[in-house]
Amino acid sequence: MRVEPSLAVVQNLRDSPAYRVSELYQLAGSRATAYRLLERLLELGLAERLNRGYFSLRSSAFQPYRLWPHLVPSLQSFKEARHFGRAYDESDVNYAKKTLHGFLSLDYRAYELTQLQTPHQYYLYVDRVEEAAQLLKTNGFSEGKAGRVSITPKSGNFENGIQRVYLDCLAAGGRSTLDAIAIEIRYRDQLAITGEFPVDLVTKVEEDLPA
Amino acid sequence: MNLDRTAVQIAKDLKQVVFIGAYAAIQYGVARSTRDIDIALATPKTDEEFERLGYNTYQERGKKVIRTRNGIKIDVYTKDVSGILIREIFASALTVRKADYPIRIMCLEALLLAKMRAGRPQDNDDIRQLCKLRGKAIRWELVESMARGLETIQLRQYVSALS
Numbered sequence: 445m446r447v448e449p450s451l452a453v454v455q456n457l458r459d460s461p462a463y464r465v466s467e468l469y470q471l472a473g474s475r476a477t478a479y480r481l482l483e484r485l486l487e488l489g490l491a492e493r494l495n496r497g498y499f500s501l502r503s504s505a506f507q508p509y510r511l512w513p514h515l516v517p518s519l520q521s522f523k524e525a526r527h528f529g530r531a532y533d534e535s536d537v538n539y540a541k542k543t544l545h546g547f548l549s550l551d552y553r554a555y556e557l558t559q560l561q562t563p564h565q566y567y568l569y570v571d572r573v574e575e576a577a578q579l580l581k582t583n584g585f586s587e588g589k590a591g592r593v594s595i596t597p598k599s600g601n602f603e604n605g606i607q608r609v610y611l612d613c614l615a616a617g618g619r620s621t622l623d624a625i626a627i628e629i630r631y632r633d634q635l636a637i638t639g640e641f642p643v644d645l646v647t648k649v650e651e652d653l654p655a
Numbered sequence: 656m657n658l659d660r661t662a663v664q665i666a667k668d669l670k671q672v673v674f675i676g677a678y679a680a681i682q683y684g685v686a687r688s689t690r691d692i693d694i695a696l697a698t699p700k701t702d703e704e705f706e707r708l709g710y711n712t713y714q715e716r717g718k719k720v721i722r723t724r725n726g727i728k729i730d731v732y733t734k735d736v737s738g739i740l741i742r743e744i745f746a747s748a749l750t751v752r753k754a755d756y757p758i759r760i761m762c763l764e765a766l767l768l769a770k771m772r773a774g775r776p777q778d779n780d781d782i783r784q785l786c787k788l789r790g791k792a793i794r795w796e797l798v799e800s801m802a803r804g805l806e807t808i809q810l811r812q813y814v815s816a817l818s
Contacts, residue, residue: 458774459774459776459779460774460779461779461782461783461786461813461816461817462783462812462813462816462817464812494816494817495815495816495817495818496815496816498812498815498816498817500783500816500817503776503779503780551687559690560689560690561687561688561689561690562686562687562688563687564686564687565686617776617780618776618777618779618780618783619687619776619777619780619781621776621777622689622776622777642775644775645775645776647716648689650716651691651715651716651718651720651728652689652690652691652728654690654726655726
């Protein structure tokens with residue numbers, strides 16, 4: 445998926461939980477361009493439409509523009525992810541751990557690598573999504589938005605597993621940004637592509653990382 | 656890691672304590688947090704007092720660090736939390752029971768304002784979750800009493816967008 449440099453204009457916004465579309469008018473130059481810009485950000489997976497003309501931006505939108513192409517496979521996988529829940533607690537994750545096979549990323553993999561933050565979402569790249577979805581459904585799982593088990597098709601590069609988990613955390617943004625920083629602190633020598641973070645955030649992660 | 660058990664022990668040891676930050680956010684439904692616990696204390700304690708209660712205090716990169724016996728880092732606030740005075744934090748705190756022991760947590764309204772002021776990626780993430788889960792439970796008169804400038808309007812916009 446192509447990433448146009450003009451999209452980086454959103455980096456002039458300050459990182460915030462939600463924005464009005466009208467906040468983009470001046471940055472984009474016109475109302476029509478603002479809506480086109482938002483559509484592209486939604487397509488890329490960097491933005492999400494909220495209620496009443498608001499939208500949110502992933503904090504990865506504030507990473508340097510040169511990194512955006514590396515984040516696109518992760519962002520697209522988030523868009524394609526399907527979420528499942530049965531009891532909507534840790535038991536769902538335990539079931540998925542025992543029955544599903546694939547490449548584990550985000551919360552649970554980050555926790556395995558760093559022990560920094562309690563994990564919540566079990567995010568798994570699988571070879572055959574439909575097969576995995578059927579397995580979950582026949583075992584009492586329902587598909588929806590709130591489930592803690594997420595499955596998504598493999599897309600992009602998985603040769604360097606640590607790099608992929610790092611890019612997934614970086615692309616997800618929000619709390620996962622802390623996971624990305626922790627992975628970088630612990631596995632710096634295994635990363636060819638790294639993000640940029642405020643010093644105070646890096647210091648916080650350094651302080652909170654278990655010895 | 657059992658943060659609840661640690662929180663109860665901290666409450667028993669330090670008495671006049673309100674849990675703030677990520678540990679408070681978990682009580683309102685936020686799913687993820689780091690291993691540290693942030694607390695507000697009504698009366699500051701010296702390093703010696705912490706040591707006597709079994710806590711480890713030491714300097715790390717020029718900053719004072721306090722850790723529980725099981726290694727959980729505690730960040731202590733004694734003046735204000737993101738500009739909200741400690742006496743306001745105590746006056747508006749809620750009591751929840753953990754392991755059958757009452758502990759006090761920062762109210763949702765103060766938590767949201769503190770997170771808005773901090774404005775880091777994890778804070779914005781938490782605000783989004785809190786507005787989705789608890790937006791309708793916000794006591795706006797309490798927000799007004801602690802907010803600065805346009806913060807109330809801003810928070811109303813977030814709730815309107817997210818809840």
